[in-house]
Amino acid sequence: MRKDLIPSLLSNSEETHTKPISGTMLKDRIYVVDSKTRKLLRFFSGIQVTKGLKEKRKITYTGALSKQQYKELMKKLIKDVPILASLIETLVEGTNEYIAPDPYKQFFFELSLTSPVVGMFQIGGDQKALHILKQICNNEIDIFDSSMKKELSYLQKRAPLLCNFIFDLKERSGNLPIKALAVLDDILKTIVNTFMSCDTNKEYSDVASNQLSFFPTLPTVHGKRQI
Structure with a gap:
């Protein structure tokens, strides 16, 4: 049975929420939010992961950033993640290459992911x-x-x-x-x-039970949420 075709049973069961649930947004869970900054940081790490034979992950080591790319990365980091910008600036100070030193390669690569x-x-x-x-x-x-x-x-x-x-x-x-x-x-x-x-659950009211519930014989444990 399609619930959307029986509006009379839905009058008390639908609810809308305009406020996002704190802690569920990706930007709240990753360290470098901007996607372009993450891409430049990944290049700076010197590590790239591609899919090789049989879809297996293949790790390759790339070259350094260009001077212009480095300036762009630093500009974005100074604005959004100044503590990370300060560290990177120290790492490349006195060198002619804009690439992470060995101890930092894997670390920066992980920070550049959306995980x-x-x-x-x-x-x-x-x-x-x-x-x-x-x-x-x-x-x-x-x-x-x-x-x-x-x-x-x-x-x-x-x-x-x-x-x-x-x-x-x-x-x-x-x-x-x-x-x-x-x-x-x-x-x-x-x-x-x-x-x-x-x-907490207190900001989201329980959905009223009706005949179209998936488990109508069981008690309501928690109402539905719309994200």
């Missing part, structure tokens, strides 16, 4: 992992100290990409650069806000 950052680090609901990361960003702990063995092991299991990035930074420069930690701390805010800003 939410909660999927990148996978610690969104883990308060212990979030607390460890926050301490690292604030320089409150030395995660590589022997006394932090349990915390490091825990973080490795929960966020392997994050740990690989931290290990590479440590191996390259002997410490964790302040500006890199500032970017991690800024990303941490996006991870936390993804869950903290979600609306």
